[in-house]
Amino acid sequence: MEYRSVGLKVGLEVHQQLLTRRKLFCHCPPELSEERGATLVRRLRPTRSEMGEVDAAALFEWRRGRYYEYETSNTCLVEADEEPPHELDREALAIALGIALAMGSSPVDEVYVMRKIVIDGSNTTGFQRTALIALGGAIEVGGKEVPIETICLEEDAARKMGEEGAKTIYRLDRLGVPLIEIATAPVISSPEEAREVALAIGRLLRLTGRVRRGIGTIRQDLNVSIAGGAKVEIKGVQRLELIPKVVEQEVKRQLSLLEIREEMRRRGLSEISAEPQELTQLFQGSKSKVIRRAIDAGGAVVGMRLRGMRGLLGREVSQGRRFGTELADYARFYGGVSGIIHSDELPGYGITEEEVSAVRAALGAAEEDAFVLVADQRERALRALEAVLERVRLALRGVPEETRAALEDGTTRFMRPRPGAARMYPETDIPPVQVTRELLAEAEKIRPEPLSVKLERFARMGISKELALEAVNDVRLDLIERLIEAYGEKVQPSVIASLIVVTLRGLRGKGVDVEALPDERIEELVEMIARGEVSKEAAEAILEAVGKEGISCREAAEKLGLRAVSEEEAERIVEGVVRESLAEVKARGQRAISLIMGRAMSKLRGRIDGKKVSEIVRRKVEEALRE
Ligand SMILES: [Zn+2]
Numbered sequence: 001m002e003y004r005s006v007g008l009k010v011g012l013e014v015h016q017q018l019l020t021r022r023k024l025f026c027h028c029p030p031e032l033s034e035e036r037g038a039t040l041v042r043r044l045r046p047t048r049s050e051m052g053e054v055d056a057a058a059l060f061e062w063r064r065g066r067y068y069e070y071e072t073s074n075t076c077l078v079e080a081d082e083e084p085p086h087e088l089d090r091e092a093l094a095i096a097l098g099i100a101l102a103m104g105s106s107p108v109d110e111v112y113v114m115r116k117i118v119i120d121g122s123n124t125t126g127f128q129r130t131a132l133i134a135l136g137g138a139i140e141v142g143g144k145e146v147p148i149e150t151i152c153l154e155e156d157a158a159r160k161m162g163e164e165g166a167k168t169i170y171r172l173d174r175l176g177v178p179l180i181e182i183a184t185a186p187v188i189s190s191p192e193e194a195r196e197v198a199l200a201i202g203r204l205l206r207l208t209g210r211v212r213r214g215i216g217t218i219r220q221d222l223n224v225s226i227a228g229g230a231k232v233e234i235k236g237v238q239r240l241e242l243i244p245k246v247v248e249q250e251v252k253r254q255l256s257l258l259e260i261r262e263e264m265r266r267r268g269l270s271e272i273s274a275e276p277q278e279l280t281q282l283f284q285g286s287k288s289k290v291i292r293r294a295i296d297a298g299g300a301v302v303g304m305r306l307r308g309m310r311g312l313l314g315r316e317v318s319q320g321r322r323f324g325t326e327l328a329d330y331a332r333f334y335g336g337v338s339g340i341i342h343s344d345e346l347p348g349y350g351i352t353e354e355e356v357s358a359v360r361a362a363l364g365a366a367e368e369d370a371f372v373l374v375a376d377q378r379e380r381a382l383r384a385l386e387a388v389l390e391r392v393r394l395a396l397r398g399v400p401e402e403t404r405a406a407l408e409d410g411t412t413r414f415m416r417p418r419p420g421a422a423r424m425y426p427e428t429d430i431p432p433v434q435v436t437r438e439l440l441a442e443a444e445k446i447r448p449e450p451l452s453v454k455l456e457r458f459a460r461m462g463i464s465k466e467l468a469l470e471a472v473n474d475v476r477l478d479l480i481e482r483l484i485e486a487y488g489e490k491v492q493p494s495v496i497a498s499l500i501v502v503t504l505r506g507l508r509g510k511g512v513d514v515e516a517l518p519d520e521r522i523e524e525l526v527e528m529i530a531r532g533e534v535s536k537e538a539a540e541a542i543l544e545a546v547g548k549e550g551i552s553c554r555e556a557a558e559k560l561g562l563r564a565v566s567e568e569e570a571e572r573i574v575e576g577v578v579r580e581s582l583a584e585v586k587a588r589g590q591r592a593i594s595l596i597m598g599r600a601m602s603k604l605r606g607r608i609d610g611k612k613v614s615e616i617v618r619r620k621v622e623e624a625l626r627e
Contacts, residue, residue: 007227098446335384
């Protein structure tokens with residue numbers, strides 16, 4: 001695919017949790033918690049903005065009749081939205097400003113907190129607090145300057161735990177954790193470049209040592225458009241490797257939607273209208289499970305003819321997703337139904353050829369027409385069909401502007417319409433914060449050293465260039481640096497870096513959940529190596545046992561017989577081996593060394609440096625031969 005020729009433009013929004021002592025607008029610890037306190041139930045209602053408009057997205061969400069349950073772990077009134085927010089966390093602001101300075105961004109003079117309407121219940125307030133802290137700047141990626149547009153400080157949303165019918169369940173532990181949001185200009189022109197830019201921004205953030213890590217602590221949103229398509233916002237890409245795939249699939253989807261538009265025009269479709277009709281009677285004796293379930297629950301089957309659309313609903317728009325899937329997304333979102341059935345996939349779902357003919361006859365659908373069925377509560381089904389019709393109308397214009405959610409396979413699904421400008425308004429509970437000289441001085445201290453300086457420092461410590469590059473890209477960079485500082489005199493820095501970069505990668509390959517391995521365990525191991533209690537060769541086996549069995553490094557070393565031996569102890573063991581093999585030693589002379597080495601290593605592997613063993617073996621064999 002020649003991405004330049006389709007006019008691909010991608011912009012990135014990177015969201016990263018900051019490592020602070022408190023939440024952004026209250027003094028609770030910004031940690032996930034399994035503790036359970038009271039449960040709150042809330043419904044959100046849309047209201048007019050100060051400009052007199054109602055946000056379309058908010059209105060739709062309210063019409064869906066959803067409500068929200070919040071699990072709490074404490075009794076914080078700010079999180080429950082029963083008390084005004086406390087002052088903006090200064091530490092979070094200083095970290096965000098430090099990152100802004102590192103990107104050459106210009107900090108604002110005064111920070112104004114704004115409210116951004118969020119209608120999915122992920123905030124108890126019905127809005128997310130966000131503050132612009134810097135503008136402009138750039139990050140260099142592969143010799144190209146990628147401009148930064150804005151840097152904001154935001155509160156993270158509540159953690160979604162699941163859905164049950166009309167209820168969505170959230171946990172409040174994550175709500176209010178400080179986030180930095182970095183938005184690039186839409187200048188990225190290939191899927192791979194999008195990944196590289198995200199990697200470079202993530203690395204710069206980690207270089208500060210003041211950001212959180214682990215699953216869900218960094219999230220990427222992508223804005224993707226092609227020439228003649230539309231700006232589509234894709235939310236929640238958690239893994240870097242998925243970014244190119246998401247971009248590729250979105251380009252494919254937009255191109256396919258443009259082809260569908262062309263085909264609709266070729267077929268002379270200019271005004272799309274349709275009248276939903278009740279078809280329940282036709283399905284009284286149906287064997288289709290989907291249909292039966294709806295009718296038995298007192299629901300209805302409602303259908304709608306789509307003139308001239310035959311074959312288009314079954315068209316693939318992205319991997320495994322059809323134009324019919326796009327229609328179904330709208331039906332689900334606006335109608336709250338579980339899906340639709342369209343004529344390009346029939347007969348199917350237990351619906352027979354005869355039933356298809358009967359539906360065609362009832363809807364007056366000709367050979368070249370398509371139709372859509374929804375089996376659900378009557379009112380919901382009608383709302384769903386209305387949404388399907390609206391989506392087909394949009395198809396005639398091309399690609400609709402949407403907010404979509406990234407799926408695990410790199411495709412996306414419709415999440416909601418793109419919110420309008422009416423969604424932002426000032427947070428009147430928090431006074432503006434002056435960006436003072438003192439604050440900028442604090443930020444200056446947090447500003448990370450340039451990558452080249454860090455790499456040079458690693459080189460001076462004897463870390464190879466290759467390992468150093470991997471270390472700065474590693475999510476545990478902060479741990480590597482902390483352990484080098486604490487133990488670097490007794491354990492070579494390259495050993496520490498390699499343990500975290502190379503050994504952990506090997507363990508991941510062996511099925512160890514490396515991400516869940518606590519830093520404290522890795523530190524325990526480095527400390528044991530520093531004290532000579534285990535050798536570095538034993539590290540992998542010990543961490544494997546720690547990761548798989550949840551025991552401490554000390555317990556693992558004991559269990560595996562990997563406790564280090566002193567040189568004297570090693571000498572005694574080698575002596576024992578020589579004595580047992582004395583006849584062979586006498587017979588082979590010097591050539592017996594490799595034999596003894598093998599036998600000694602089977603007792604000493606991982607417990608003392610192999611070179612030491614080799615020395616002792618040579619010495620002991622020679623002694624035996626002299627006797
Ligand atoms: Zn709180």
